[in-house]
Amino acid sequence: MGMLVYLTRRLISLFLSLVVASMVIFLVVEVAPGDPASYMLGINAQPDTIAALRTELGLDQPKLQRYFSWVTGMMTGDFGTSYTYRAPVAQMIADRMWISLPLALMALTLSALIAFPAGLLAASKRGKAGDVSVMAATQLGVAIPNFWFAMLLVLLFAIKLRWVSAGGFAGWDNPMAAIKSLTLPAIALALPQAAILTRVLRSALIDTLSEDFMRTARAKGLTRGQTLWRHGLRNALIPVLTILGLQFSFLLAGAIIIEQVFYLPGLGRLIFQSITQRDLIVVESVVMLLVFAVIVVNFLTDLAYALVDPRLRSRA
């Protein structure tokens, strides 16, 4: 029952966030200076040509109507047509999504795979050599910019060892090749994230070490390691889940620089190009999609909280 109430409340808040976000995005893009039609046609365009294009793009309709047609369009999968490319936005996004989503998931998985063992090790060997070296490594991971690290990876694995190509995307027709071309970017994205996650997990675990229930567990006969693993980890998960959720949202669109380094046609590059070309319908749609992704990820994070901590289920 508690879980059901919790879920309903989260769903309502998810829906409201989406509505508010769509309005804000629409308004911001609308009030941005510059008319897409005149921008597309260049400085020398005739006023009547511009007017004709405005009609064609639907820019002459009332704002409210345009908002509703934009929103209802998105719900049916019709994201409109790109001003510059004259191609359906949905198709453009879908193409990019097939690169950005797997890349984000790979990076996130990698980051978690590194962070969990490293964080547990550091917390259990607190103050000893293992902890100190893990902390030093994460310090480096946080400090080194990922594009520079990406270039080092390219130098070593692509140019020196020739294991993978230096950039570009092989396409999903050959899944092995596709994964191969995403591997270096995923590593470059994952390492700084793993460093942050390790530090968060370590400090959350160390916080649980001083809890009374950890002492109770030791009194039952659990070793230090068992106590940390069975009782500490789950109690330390809430801050870790928060960071994981934030990282996923960032990885989905925040990979612009890495996409640039590896010549990957991902969402980050799409949004960058559409902004410079004043392709408003693409900007609106991609931003809305990202907001949607962030809100859904937040919703999933909230669900994960409730699964981890029973107190959240009853405190509806």
Add this chain to the structure above:
Amino acid sequence: MSLLRIQDLSLTIHGKHILKGISLDIATGEVVALTGESGSGKSMTAFATMGLLAQGAEASGQIHLLDKDLLSLSEGQMCEIRGRDIGMVFQEPMTALNPVQCIGDQVMETILIHGAGSKAEARARARDVLTRVGLPPDQFPLSRFPHELSGGQRQRVVIAMAIALRPRLLIADEPTTALDVTTQAQILSLLLSLAKSDDMALMMITHDLAVVSQMADRIAVMQHGEIVEEGATDELFSEMRHPYTQALFQASRHQANLPAPVSAAPLLQVQDLKRSYPLPRPHPFAKRPRFEAVKGVSFEIAKGERVGLVGESGCGKSTLTRAILGLDPIQSGHITLDGTPIATAGPDTKRKIQVVFQDPYGSFNPRHRVDRLVSEPFHLLPDAPQGPARQEAIAQALVAVGLAPSEQTKFIHEFSGGQRQRIAIARALITRPELIIFDEAVSALDVRVRAQILDLMADLSREYGLSYLFITHDLTVVRSITDRVLVMQQGEIVETGPTKQVLDDPQHIYTQTLVGAAPTLPDIGDPHAANAAV
């Protein structure tokens, strides 16, 4: 042969001597109490026995459990002994359980970790042992989480975990200090009956002499890391050879010398006060149900009168206090101080009411110096003294509570618990209030310090004609420092009258339960009874 034999146990933590050559025997089936004030080394003796000392601690001497010297065992061997041969119950049941694991899993873990059965067997055994501690699975399913249980029920779960494998020795470290008196009585009798039926030795650590006197076969009194007196309970209480034991006993039943109330003019008037809280909605579109924490309470405190308010946790004491202080809005009723409604009162009226809280450390900002802490209530006053006058007021308040004016430049961590509570009282005194509310203000203090603070309160009442409202669960304190007592249960005042009359001859069934459950000191003569005011 003793089950547990501690010989010449010494302990240093980062070079500081904590235990100095402790020797203690506990036989099978025997209940031995370790008592003494905080810092005397009681808990450290227990943790040394469990092998759960903090880093930097070094123990020497011997702790024999039957034929094994626990101090010489490896960590791995100690893990096998903990939970199987020695069980332990802790002070704070609210935090002693893992909040994200259901109680069944936590009890089963003790059984599983020692390989004492399959998962199904462990589950069956967990059911049995939870039933034994008074949590039958048909009412308290194994799938319950700790936050769904009360403090007493949680302590039962902790006990279940500790006794699941029928250990030979059970160590209980202040197991009832955080609990209400009626719950305390139940938990104590549960511990005793378990020890009897399993023929288990019980090492009971408590600062409460009354609890000790009712439970233990033998008592060891500790001071500064040493056992100063040890003996069978009856003998120890009748002889009390060591001055420290005598001092503890005297302080435990200390009676402050109260002046007679000065006048009958009412100062605080509470009329038909109701206070309720919104509860979580049962489903997202439901109306919020409300919990009635205070259901129409009326009482008065006269000028110079000391009134006690007793009741168990959740009875509405704290809600009532917050309402009187004007911290929360009230749903109906009136609270007036000196004729002025508190809700709309200006600084001049609010100045007359001050409060002292339970936790003398937590109620101060650790980054402010004492002068700033003590003079904080001055912000209430439009004409607060400045400059030398302010310094003078701070010095006066500190002197009034028995501290030197020179202490005002120190930080709060430089003081002991008793001194901190004196500073809290100084802070309450500085606006020259007429009513001070003490919210469990002496509960966290050692008995001797508590006795001093109670004396200080009596002196201040005499000197300044102060009225007190004492909110506490401790009937000894109420008896010591109040003229009149209000007994509160489930948001209502069920009995009221002169303190001695109510506590000696309770009329309401609830008061009778409270008085009956409160542990009492043995009624024996005092070897140094010359000036004891009992």
